Amino acid sequence: xxxxxxxxxSRRQVLAAAGSAGLAxxxxxxxxxxxxxxxxxxxxxxxxxxxxxxxxxxxxxxPLTFDVLHNDNxxxxxxxxWLFWKELTxxxxxxxxxxxxPLSDYEKKRSVMIGAGDxxxxxPKTYHPSETAFVSSGAIxxxxxxxxxxxxxxxxVAKWRLEPxxxxxxxxxxxxxxxxxxxxxxRSGYSLALRTDxxxxxxxxxxxxxxxxxxxxRAIKEEYPDRYPLSDRWSTNTPYPAxxxxxxxxxxxxxxxxxxxxxxSFDRRAEKFVFTGATDGYRQMVGYLRKLVAEKLMDPxxxxxxxxxxxxxxxxxxxxAISANPQELVQNYxxxxxxxxxxxxxxxxxxxxxxxxxVVLGGARLENGVMIAGKALxxxxxxxxxxxxxxxxxxxEGQRFARWGVxxxxxxxxxxxxxxxxxxxxxxxxxxxxKDLQKDYGFYNGVxxxxxxxxxxxxxxxxxxxxxxxxxxxxxxxPVDPAHPLRSVEQEQASLWDTPLRDHVTQNTLKFALGKRPxxxxxxxxxxLTAKNMRHLVxxxxxxxxxxxxxxG
Amino acid sequence: MVSVDRPTRGYRVxxxxxxxxxxxxxxxxxxxxxxxxxRSFSGERQIRAGEVTLWPKGFDLTTYEVVLRDEMFWRNYGxxxxxxxxxxxxxxxxxxxxxxxxxxxQLKGRGFLVTVAVFTMFFTGGLIPTYxxxxxxxxxxxxxxxxxxxxxxVFNLLVMKAFFESLxxxxxxxxxxxxxxxYGILLRIVLPLSKAVVATMVLFYSVSFWNSWFGAxxxxxxxxxxxxTVYLRNLIAGATGGAGAGAGAxxxxxTAANIQAVTIVLTxxxxxxxxxxxxxxxxxxxxxxxxxx
Numbered sequence: 001x002x003x004x005x006x007x008x009x010s011r012r013q014v015l016a017a018a019g020s021a022g023l024a025x026x027x028x029x030x031x032x033x034x035x036x037x038x039x040x041x042x043x044x045x046x047x048x049x050x051x052x053x054x055x056x057x058x059x060x061x062x063p064l065t066f067d068v069l070h071n072d073n074x075x076x077x078x079x080x081x082w083l084f085w086k087e088l089t090x091x092x093x094x095x096x097x098x099x100x101x102p103l104s105d106y107e108k109k110r111s112v113m114i115g116a117g118d119x120x121x122x123x124p125k126t127y128h129p130s131e132t133a134f135v136s137s138g139a140i141x142x143x144x145x146x147x148x149x150x151x152x153x154x155x156x157v158a159k160w161r162l163e164p165x166x167x168x169x170x171x172x173x174x175x176x177x178x179x180x181x182x183x184x185x186x187r188s189g190y191s192l193a194l195r196t197d198x199x200x201x202x203x204x205x206x207x208x209x210x211x212x213x214x215x216x217x218r219a220i221k222e223e224y225p226d227r228y229p230l231s232d233r234w235s236t237n238t239p240y241p242a243x244x245x246x247x248x249x250x251x252x253x254x255x256x257x258x259x260x261x262x263x264x265s266f267d268r269r270a271e272k273f274v275f276t277g278a279t280d281g282y283r284q285m286v287g288y289l290r291k292l293v294a295e296k297l298m299d300p301x302x303x304x305x306x307x308x309x310x311x312x313x314x315x316x317x318x319x320x321a322i323s324a325n326p327q328e329l330v331q332n333y334x335x336x337x338x339x340x341x342x343x344x345x346x347x348x349x350x351x352x353x354x355x356x357x358x359v360v361l362g363g364a365r366l367e368n369g370v371m372i373a374g375k376a377l378x379x380x381x382x383x384x385x386x387x388x389x390x391x392x393x394x395x396x397e398g399q400r401f402a403r404w405g406v407x408x409x410x411x412x413x414x415x416x417x418x419x420x421x422x423x424x425x426x427x428x429x430x431x432x433x434x435k436d437l438q439k440d441y442g443f444y445n446g447v448x449x450x451x452x453x454x455x456x457x458x459x460x461x462x463x464x465x466x467x468x469x470x471x472x473x474x475x476x477x478x479p480v481d482p483a484h485p486l487r488s489v490e491q492e493q494a495s496l497w498d499t500p501l502r503d504h505v506t507q508n509t510l511k512f513a514l515g516k517r518p519x520x521x522x523x524x525x526x527x528x529l530t531a532k533n534m535r536h537l538v539x540x541x542x543x544x545x546x547x548x549x550x551x552x553g
Numbered sequence: 554m555v556s557v558d559r560p561t562r563g564y565r566v567x568x569x570x571x572x573x574x575x576x577x578x579x580x581x582x583x584x585x586x587x588x589x590x591x592r593s594f595s596g597e598r599q600i601r602a603g604e605v606t607l608w609p610k611g612f613d614l615t616t617y618e619v620v621l622r623d624e625m626f627w628r629n630y631g632x633x634x635x636x637x638x639x640x641x642x643x644x645x646x647x648x649x650x651x652x653x654x655x656x657x658x659q660l661k662g663r664g665f666l667v668t669v670a671v672f673t674m675f676f677t678g679g680l681i682p683t684y685x686x687x688x689x690x691x692x693x694x695x696x697x698x699x700x701x702x703x704x705x706x707v708f709n710l711l712v713m714k715a716f717f718e719s720l721x722x723x724x725x726x727x728x729x730x731x732x733x734x735x736y737g738i739l740l741r742i743v744l745p746l747s748k749a750v751v752a753t754m755v756l757f758y759s760v761s762f763w764n765s766w767f768g769a770x771x772x773x774x775x776x777x778x779x780x781x782t783v784y785l786r787n788l789i790a791g792a793t794g795g796a797g798a799g800a801g802a803x804x805x806x807x808t809a810a811n812i813q814a815v816t817i818v819l820t821x822x823x824x825x826x827x828x829x830x831x832x833x834x835x836x837x838x839x840x841x842x843x844x845x846x
Contacts, residue, residue: 074788077625078776099774102783104790112771115681118688 041149041383047093048383054155058391058398060093060384067120069113070098071106071447075438082442087406094388096122114139114373121385123371124447128169131178131371135171136488141372142175149383150390152398156182165366167483172544174485174552179389181367181451186360188351188472190244192230193324193333197345198223209353210252210288217297220320230292231299231319233310234259239502241303241510242289244323249288251361252354254478255281257509260361263501264541266481273484273541275534277505278526284355289513303510315340324348326465331428348464350471358475365477367450369393392448399452403460405443418459426460483552484545494540497533504532592814593617600811616815625776626784633763633780640700640762641755647704648713648754653739655710656717674707687772698772699762706761709754716750717743752834760824785816 047060072078078100089095099120101109107130113119114134123140134140144166147153157163162182169176192213199206199216202223207213217229234244238259246258256262256276265276276282292298299319302310313319315336324333329348337344351360370389376382392398404411404418412419420426425433426444437443444460451457454473461469486494508525511517517525526534560568587607592600596611604610620626655666678686683702692698720743728742744751766782773779789812 072776072787074784074790100776101774102770102776102779102787102790104783104787105770109771112681112684116684116688118684 044377044380044382046380046384048381048387052151052387052390054151055395056151058092058387058395060388063093063095064381064384064388065095065097066122066381066385066388067097067099068122068447069110069120069124070100071103071125072100073103073446076436076442076445077439079442082440083405083409084402084442084445084448087401088392091401092388092391094384117375119373121373121376121379122389123373125368126178126371127368128178128180128366132171134371135177139374140177141374141377142173142177143179143372144170144175144177146386149386150179150394152390152394152396153179153182156394160184160365162365164480164482168480169366170483170485172485172487172491174548178369178371179393180369182394183365183367183451183457184454185457185473186364186477187457188248188360188469189325190248190323191348191351191468192245192248193322193329193346193348195320195344196347197343198320200345206347206349207352208350210249213352214288214291214297217292217321218295221295221297224320227317228299228313228319229297230302230321231305231310231313232302232323233305233307234323235303236306240506242323244325245302246285246289246509248323248351249354250282250285251351251359252356253281253285253288254356254359255279255285256361257282257285261502261505263498263505263537264481268479273481273538273545275501275529275538277501277509278529278534281356283519283522286509286512287519288354289509290515290519293513294515300514303513311336317341326462326468329464330462348468350468359478360472360475361478369450393451396453396456399449399456401443402449403444403452403456405437405441410437410441410443416455416459482545483548484541485548486540486544490540490544494537497537497540500532501529501534501537504529589814589817592811593818595811595814597811600814613811616811620788620812620815620819626781628777629779629781629784632778633782636696636699636769636780637759637762639696640703641758643700644704644706644709644758644762645751645755648706648710648758649739649744649751651705652710652713653717653743655714670705670707670710684771693772694774694778699765699768702768703762703765706758709757713750713754716747720746749834752831756827756831759827763824764820781820785820789813789816 047062047064049056049058049061052058070078078098085096097120106125110119110123110126111133114123115137117139119139131140157166160182166176166180169178169180171177194206194216196206198220202219204216204219207216220229221227232242232245235241240246240258240261243259247256247260248258250257250260256265261276263276264273265279266272267274267279289298293300299305299313310319310322311332314322314333322333326348329346333346337346370393372385372389376385379385392402404413407413408421410421410424412421420429420437423430423433424435424437424441425431426437435441438445443449458466458469508517508528512519512522512525584607588605591607591609592605593616594609594612594614595605596613599605599610651666651670654660655663655670657663660666677683687693687698687702692701724742724746725738728738733741764782766780766786769778769780770783770786773783776784
């Protein structure tokens with residue numbers, strides 16, 4: 001990369017520029033400025049269906065074309081001849097015109113285009129809270145005002161009781177600006193993977209609780225005194241050390257930790273927000289980590305090494321357990337172990353249980369979603385646009401289409417079973433196949449396929465993930481933290497306090513775990529947090545919570 | 554004048570030390586490159602294990618195959634060649650003209666023209682205004698969006714100006730008396746004498762256009778228009794990004810470890826081939842620009 005590139009800016013600079021310039025360039029695009037009542041949509045029904053209900057196929061009454069920002073994934077590079085585009089037009093009468101943006105810098109270009117008023121109507125693949133940066137300029141639509149045009153969206157929100165989750169993405173004006181992907185159930189991503197052949201040799205069963213994990217590690221340590229049973233990864237490229245492990249370990253203690261960490265979390269019993277890094281659950285979790293490290297069951301380098309180094313230790317049998325997700329398990333660990341260690345077997349176990357019981361953390365049922373450009377509201381096609389979005393992203397039929405494609409061409413379905421047509425592969429499912437569902441047909445594209453019913457989501461699982469998710473989906477989902485949107489002034493203040501606190505928690509979690517600081521100093525650590533405005537931050541959020549409750553019931 | 558026939562002892566020691574130090578410098582600079590080339594031909598496992606140093610281990614061409622088999626790679630590579638050629642040509646014409654004018658001391662408003670140029674070194678219009686400008690000029694999705702905004706590099710301009718100033722004014726006076734016009738002088742007298750600096754500037758410009766990706770990423774909307782740098786950047790992001798719907802087919806995760814090496818080799822190769830031919834001018838060009846006559 002050329003160091004002297006004049007256009008090279010940090011993301012923060014781009015966002016700041018987008019924010020300020022967006023304000024100047026786009027003050028004319030707010031939802032109120034269309035020469036009439038914004039809520040009066042009767043003149044914007046060009047191409048829209050008069051009657052559009054749940055279960056109905058959307059079909060524009062006259063041909064329409066919408067631009068869409070397209071996140072161009074190198075695994076399946078954008079192609080104009082995808083069956084997806086053709087079939088979509090045939091079914092809905094809408095032609096989508098993709099604006100290809102390389103995945104590597106998608107957010108940057110999105111910011112610039114929105115800031116310059118040059119964004120297309122549809123801006124998918126947006127992760128909350130990145131939409132917040134565009135709210136004040138009016139460059140994006142407060143979609144919550146128009147969900148009455150979207151029967152499938154509302155149906156799924158009601159059926160799957162997603163209101164609390166939606167509340168969590170509301171801005172301080174009580175509206176939300178992002179149409180998120182909706183999931184029926186939480187899809188757990190990460191857990192511990194263990195060398196089951198080693199367990200078998202030692203006569204051990206796969207552990208189901210963290211206490212058993214401890215025992216299993218001790219048994220492995222006895223057998224291999226010079227090696228660490230666990231050497232973990234996901235410590236680089238994330239602000240948190242051992243980010244995945246802490247995330248699912250924290251879940252067992254009912255706290256958000258690792259890369260799920262948030263300074264603020266809601267205490268159901270006390271009915272108020274508390275500081276996560278100072279809770280008792282967090283302390284217990286740190287204590288558990290300390291125990292593993294102190295007994296040399298966990299490699300202290302777990303918190304600093306790169307992913308490659310951790311995997312290399314696993315492959316070299318210097319360790320026997322590592323954090324995994326189903327993809328890494330199959331494509332990396334097992335794939336390479338089979339080639340290097342004869343008779344090896346590795347499995348990912350359901351997240352071991354801890355004091356919090358069989359629970360999964362709430363809030364993971366919303367996925368990235370679609371923003372609609374504010375200027376779309378001024379278009380005559382606005383109603384049709386919303387109906388189209390509703391069909392493609394939220395109807396069962398649209399979601400099935402985006403994932404599996406056309407029945408009889410790309411797949412066949414009988415009962416709840418989906419089967420790819422012969423000669424079509426998906427993510428290496430059939431190495432001899434000539435065609436690929438993503439590359440050659442444009443389905444199961446991250447831009448269009450997300451969310452959905454558990455049946456649909458699980459239809460794409462491999463056998464390992466199926467087993468894992470079967471267990472995980474039976475666990476109770478902890479309630480989502482109640483909505484407590486901050487006003488923009490508060491938001492600025494909060495982020496000033498947020499980062500130093502977060503850093504302090506992260507640093508000390510590491511110190512406690514590595515034994516550089518004894519856990520008996522926990523109280524001192526909490527008072528250090530207080531000195532860094534912990535109380536102020538918690539109070540700020542509690543005030544916002546009270547206010548939102550009063551104003552919105 | 555002893556030193557001419559027989560170097561002094563001190564000088565011989567100096568030469569030896571010099572040789573050793575410079576050899577070390579060569580090794581230090583060459584090693585990373587050789588290592589990258591070796592990695593690009595090595596197997597994934599060997600790279601991860603850190604076994605690859607100077608020679609490929611577990612010889613593997615999968616990544617080259619994946620990258621080279623891709624039609625889009627070749628199309629984008631072609632784009633890069635085209636964009637670099639057009640941009641460099643535009644940049645050379647504009648920079649040469651500007652620099653030549655500025656080198657004339659009798660020019661009225663010369664100070665102002667220099668200030669205008671230098672001003673842009675320190676202040677830019679900002680990302681979004683520039684984007685709006687390019688868009689409203691209708692340059693989006695054309696080569697001009699890449700060639701025009703960066704056509705004059707102020708640094709190169711000043712180097713060239715200094716070089717032109719160092720040419721003896723008598724030459725131009727003589728040409729004038731012989732009846733050459735201003736453009737004639739520039740084309741027939743000045744430029745032929747300035748091969749060194751021109752070659753240097755061509756090299757500077759083409760390397761920077763070859764490597765640049767941000768402008769293309771910003772102003773081009775279709776993948777078939779992108780230069781190869783954007784293609785490779787995206788490939789690396791896809792290979793290391795991992796998660797998300799349908800990321801990481803086996804083939805790709807397989808190549809993730811040496812994909813970076815392959816991309817570096819493929820993008821730097823052409824420029825590397827040009828270097829030896831321009832190097833002669835390059836050395837004298839830099840010297841001449843630096844020391845005014």
